[in-house]
Amino acid sequence: MTAAARPVLVVAERLDASADMVVDELNKRDVPVLRFDVAEFPQQLTLTAGHAPTEWGWTGMLDDGRRTARLEDVRAVYWRRPGRPVIADAVPEPYATWAQNQADAALLNVFAALPGARWINNPHHDRVAAHKPQQLVVATRCGLRVPRSLITNDPDAARDFAKQVNGPLICKPVLGGRLPVDEGRQLMVATHYVDPAAFDHSIRTTAHYFQEAIEKAYEVRLVAVADKVFGGTLHTSSQKARTDWRTDYEHITYGTVDVPEDVATAVRRFLAYYGIVFGSFDFAVTPTGEWVFFENNPAGTWAWVENRSGLPIAAAHADHLRGACE
Numbered sequence: 001m002t003a004a005a006r007p008v009l010v011v012a013e014r015l016d017a018s019a020d021m022v023v024d025e026l027n028k029r030d031v032p033v034l035r036f037d038v039a040e041f042p043q044q045l046t047l048t049a050g051h052a053p054t055e056w057g058w059t060g061m062l063d064d065g066r067r068t069a070r071l072e073d074v075r076a077v078y079w080r081r082p083g084r085p086v087i088a089d090a091v092p093e094p095y096a097t098w099a100q101n102q103a104d105a106a107l108l109n110v111f112a113a114l115p116g117a118r119w120i121n122n123p124h125h126d127r128v129a130a131h132k133p134q135q136l137v138v139a140t141r142c143g144l145r146v147p148r149s150l151i152t153n154d155p156d157a158a159r160d161f162a163k164q165v166n167g168p169l170i171c172k173p174v175l176g177g178r179l180p181v182d183e184g185r186q187l188m189v190a191t192h193y194v195d196p197a198a199f200d201h202s203i204r205t206t207a208h209y210f211q212e213a214i215e216k217a218y219e220v221r222l223v224a225v226a227d228k229v230f231g232g233t234l235h236t237s238s239q240k241a242r243t244d245w246r247t248d249y250e251h252i253t254y255g256t257v258d259v260p261e262d263v264a265t266a267v268r269r270f271l272a273y274y275g276i277v278f279g280s281f282d283f284a285v286t287p288t289g290e291w292v293f294f295e296n297n298p299a300g301t302w303a304w305v306e307n308r309s310g311l312p313i314a315a316a317h318a319d320h321l322r323g324a325c326e
Helices: 017-028 095-112 123-129 132-141 155-165 201-205 239-243 261-274 303-309 313-325
Strands: 008-012 033-036 046-051 058-063 068-070 076-080 118-120 149-152 169-172 178-182 185-188 192-194 208-212 218-225 228-236 252-257 278-285 291-297
Touching: 008 017, 017 033, 017 076, 017 303, 017 313, 046 095, 076 313, 095 123, 118 313, 123 261, 132 261, 132 291, 149 155, 155 169, 155 201, 155 208, 218 261, 218 313, 228 239, 228 261, 228 303, 228 313, 252 303, 261 278, 303 313
Parallel strands: 008 033, 008 076, 076 118
Antiparallel strands: 046 058, 058 068, 149 208, 169 192, 169 208, 178 185, 218 228, 218 278, 228 252, 278 291
């Protein structure tokens, strides 16, 4: 098979703007694409993979009923927050959960074992790269400044930290995700300011992640794809948006910024440490122009950055995926 005919697997939910944009860019480059959601496996998607006794590599087919891809021809995989396998209702528990885990592991691990396939991002690496406490260690080793931080369930330690900072404090989740508050509705646990005078025994109920509040001239969603970095700016005009811009989109104006070379170099080192090529990084830029790293989401959203700024992020994805064998 010629290099141009080798397909890219796009693994994402059907309603995913970022995946749509990458597929459009791959189509412009005449790169064949097989797009599916893991939720379609094993009921609507068929995987047949075999391994010979001495020849290296898995061979076989992936078929969604409309298109077919030969595993040995796959040039790249764009893994974009897909769902989990959906097992037929006829399978009772605990067998349904067991079957779901088997299907999940088979699909992901066969893909991860494809020789020469390029990833954005391999989810095995994503899981490690998403750990926020370790991110601060890696970021500082790569040359980035981070906020003073404390993770504790000790009220006295929290009070001591507040005295050391001697300024505004915020609290944020250690682990991302949403809180189901009632049927059909989920609550995003947002970053929020805390008053040390109110610290009490309730801190012992779980781990709390405190940080010094960084004074911001503006914030940056820095999107990195391989060696390319794109800076999308967020200028906020309300206290809610300044605290956590995800809580008040109506008071944000968007733009672009050139990423300083020292920050770009540190971001590339960060990606290399985790063995990933994509990340959505959150930075604050202080009134004096210093960039402060908050966190990186290795599966973070970016379509809104391109849509509001025109930065060619989808094209960078497509170039990386297409370039796997060229």
